[in-house]
Amino acid sequence: MAKNRKTPENRRPIAARKSQARRCKAAATAEPASSTTDIEDLAPAVPGPAAAPAALRAQLLRWYDAHRRDLPWRRASGGEEDRAYAVWVSEVMLQQTRVPVVVGYYDRWMTRWPTVRSLAAATQEEVNEMWAGLGYYRRARFLLEGAKQIVEKGEFPRTASALRDVRGIGDYTAGAIASIAFNEVVPVVDGNVVRVLSRLYAIADNPKESSTVKRFWELAGQLVDPSRPGDFNQAMMELGATLCSKTKPGCSECPVSSHCQALALSRDNPPVQVTDYPRVVPKAKPRSDFAAVSVVQIAQGLKQEDDYKKDKDDLFLLIRRPEEGLLAGLWEFPLVLVDEEKTDLINRRKEMDKYLKKLLKIDVGQKPTVILREDVGEYVHVFSHIRLTMYVELLILNLKDEVGPVCSMVHGSEKLKLVNENSVESMGLTSGIRKVYNMAKAFKLRRLSVYENDQVPTRKRSRRVKQ
Numbered sequence: 001m002a003k004n005r006k007t008p009e010n011r012r013p014i015a016a017r018k019s020q021a022r023r024c025k026a027a028a029t030a031e032p033a034s035s036t037t038d039i040e041d042l043a044p045a046v047p048g049p050a051a052a053p054a055a056l057r058a059q060l061l062r063w064y065d066a067h068r069r070d071l072p073w074r075r076a077s078g079g080e081e082d083r084a085y086a087v088w089v090s091e092v093m094l095q096q097t098r099v100p101v102v103v104g105y106y107d108r109w110m111t112r113w114p115t116v117r118s119l120a121a122a123t124q125e126e127v128n129e130m131w132a133g134l135g136y137y138r139r140a141r142f143l144l145e146g147a148k149q150i151v152e153k154g155e156f157p158r159t160a161s162a163l164r165d166v167r168g169i170g171d172y173t174a175g176a177i178a179s180i181a182f183n184e185v186v187p188v189v190d191g192n193v194v195r196v197l198s199r200l201y202a203i204a205d206n207p208k209e210s211s212t213v214k215r216f217w218e219l220a221g222q223l224v225d226p227s228r229p230g231d232f233n234q235a236m237m238e239l240g241a242t243l244c245s246k247t248k249p250g251c252s253e254c255p256v257s258s259h260c261q262a263l264a265l266s267r268d269n270p271p272v273q274v275t276d277y278p279r280v281v282p283k284a285k286p287r288s289d290f291a292a293v294s295v296v297q298i299a300q301g302l303k304q305e306d307d308y309k310k311d312k313d314d315l316f317l318l319i320r321r322p323e324e325g326l327l328a329g330l331w332e333f334p335l336v337l338v339d340e341e342k343t344d345l346i347n348r349r350k351e352m353d354k355y356l357k358k359l360l361k362i363d364v365g366q367k368p369t370v371i372l373r374e375d376v377g378e379y380v381h382v383f384s385h386i387r388l389t390m391y392v393e394l395l396i397l398n399l400k401d402e403v404g405p406v407c408s409m410v411h412g413s414e415k416l417k418l419v420n421e422n423s424v425e426s427m428g429l430t431s432g433i434r435k436v437y438n439m440a441k442a443f444k445l446r447r448l449s450v451y452e453n454d455q456v457p458t459r460k461r462s463r464r465v466k467q
């Protein structure tokens with residue numbers, strides 16, 4: 001039986017963790033635990049999975065055969081390499097994204113790129129377009145880079161250790177592909193498996209600590225079924241994703257409940273609940289960033305400003321983000337980070353003007369070029385570690401004589417792009433940038449309905465609008 005490790009930092013007095021309601025319930029039904037009782041001091045009354053691994057494997061696989069969900073990547077036909085590719089794509093999509101969302105993306109992806117070779121021939125733009133809305137775009141980039149690497153090498157790596165050499169494939173994905181597609185006896189450990197293992201073995205240590213992570217891998221490696229490793233790994237993940245859920249585990253229906261030490265502890269020590277495992281580690285508060293975002297629309301060849309309402313050939317300026325870091329290589333509207341204390345309108349415009357001048361070599365502050373410039377609202381986008389508040393403006397420029405030089409500058413650049421409205425609508429923008437675009441579009445439609453009533457958007461009128 002695995003022994004729980006205990007450090008001063010991860011000791012958790014039970015009474016301190018329980019809500020008032022749970023304490024009341026415990027007091028009414030059992031001897032209350034001492035306020036100094038530590039969850040790690042409790043001895044489980046069942047021997048645990050290590051005592052009878054063969055029985056646990058058989059029970060879990062029987063349950064999996066009868067109850068597994070019918071998911072498209074489990075239906076993948078073809079040879080081992082096709083299966084490996086299907087597992088790879090699905091596992092990458094499933095990182096950070098729920099199954100019902102992934103199913104649609106997976107089907108569209110596999111229709112367009114059914115093999116690793118077809119994916120390797122795609123462009124990053126096409127892949128980003130397909131990925132739009134799934135978030136964590138680095139995953140899409142790595143899939144494409146990994147596909148190119150595999151095709152260049154000539155064959156799909158067949159072992160977990162060889163798979164780890166492919167760009168973007170880590171321990172988890174390597175284990176999943178090697179065991180499911182190539183039947184290698186290797187484990188997988190993801191969030192669902194961590195939950196199941198921490199309950200089966202009543203492990204209360206911080207699941208994020210590297211020593212605990214190492215231990216989960218060791219335990220998973222001891223449990224994996226030698227004859228059906230891929231199914232066993234999927235069964236562990238399936239159990240964690242369905243019955244052994246975070247907040248409402250269905251222990252009465254669980255195929256391995258007789259091995260579950262957390263369940264045994266919860267029965268013998270009423271204040272303890274299986275949901276105490278794994279230990280909940282508070283997430284670090286995301287950093288707060290602030291940005292001015294300008295949806296820059298370039299009206300071409302207008303003779304005078306009141307022609308604007310008839311113009312259908314406007315172009316939007318997009319900028320490619322740096323190849324490293326957040327949303328690497330993706331397109332966005334001009335965006336400048338500003339300090340929290342400098343998010344007022346004057347400062348934001350000043351920073352944006354500086355940025356656009358550097359970018360396009362034009363002075364947008366010059367009055368004749370600006371047809372309309374108005375704030376359209378704020379939007380907060382939360383990334384895993386950043387809370388980004390975007391102050392969005394719509395800036396419509398009539399470049400007149402400058403349009404030629406600006407267009408040639410953009411066409412000669414890989415980092416700038418001028419696209420018409422149809423292209424913006426169809427291209428793979430991130431959900432945050434799509435939201436920004438929709439805000440500007442809705443604002444413009446409201447404005448155009450005013451223009452339809454012959455209220456021409458002169459700058460004089462624009463300036464009167466409260467910012």
Ligand code: SF4
Nearest residue numbers: 199244251254257260
């Ligand atoms: S008995 Fe309950 S807590 Fe234990 S593994 Fe099964 S579902 Fe999870």
